[in-house]
Amino acid sequence: MSAVPTPRRSEWAGPPAKDIVTAYGFWMFLIGDVIMFASFFAGYAVLAGGRAGGPGPADIIELPNVAVQTLCLLTSTLTCALAGVMAERRRMAWTQLWLLATGLLGVIFLALEIREFSHLIERGATPQRSAFLSGFFMLVGCHGVHVVAGILWLGTMMAQVAVRGPKAYVQRRLSAFMLYWHALDIVWVGLFSIVYIWGSIT
């Protein structure tokens, strides 16, 4: 890249830096992913009235549980951002520590979600019970699967930071992971607002 002759200011200023290109590509993926979530949101909104005599949103939602889940995910977004700051400053031990905190909060979030799902299934509120429950499990479960994938990715990033250190490509992958994790929290904002908080009064 450095061999490219520098053009005059009015001309093309050379290719954008690689981390900007990588981030842009990852934004494209995230937008596609969010559009998929929008489809599941649409499905849920359309099916929410189809209870087939079974429980409705207000019957199955435990707001205190959701509040703790939200707090976990929101705090993990902060710890993830702090890991990014520490990686930029090349303080890799701190990076690892904040990444570990992010992962642990993600695991607590998942544990609470699995507990919620198993309570519902014990009570007979399975995805097969009604159209509303199919939409609910699909939407919330899809987000949960994304969190699982995020935690696995986080594990591989911690291994890369441990073995490779603050190399440029490790930094790029870390920043892509951070975009992913923050985007997951944005999806969760929609989920807890529409499905849980709004659902608790319907």
Place this chain on the structure above:
Amino acid sequence: MSGTTEPGALALEEPAERNGREDRGRGIAAYLIGFGIALLLTAASFAVVMTDLVWGPAVPAAIVTLAVAQMGVHLVFFLHLTSGPDNSSNAVTVAFGTFVCLLVVFGSVWIMTHLSHAGPPHATAAGM
């Protein structure tokens, strides 16, 4: 005019790897502010349904408004979506994605609600 400026001079001003990029030294303080605002908006969202501070019929509008506000806070403070030069492509992508999402959600609800009103009485696919 600027005949004395050598090609290398510009490179010194703007190294290639900093090509139009915003300042990368994002402080911890900005993240803490974003976290604080997001926390307040979340708490407000829960307070809307757990207390009776908000007039009943306005509750859904309040929930949606708080959610959109919090998504904006996340985009700006955590995803660093700005109007800066290195971010214009990202911003356009997000704008288009938002458009598609709204089209999918409101289009589906609109069409399916109409279908359910026009269909036989046992049809249950009603909007929220």
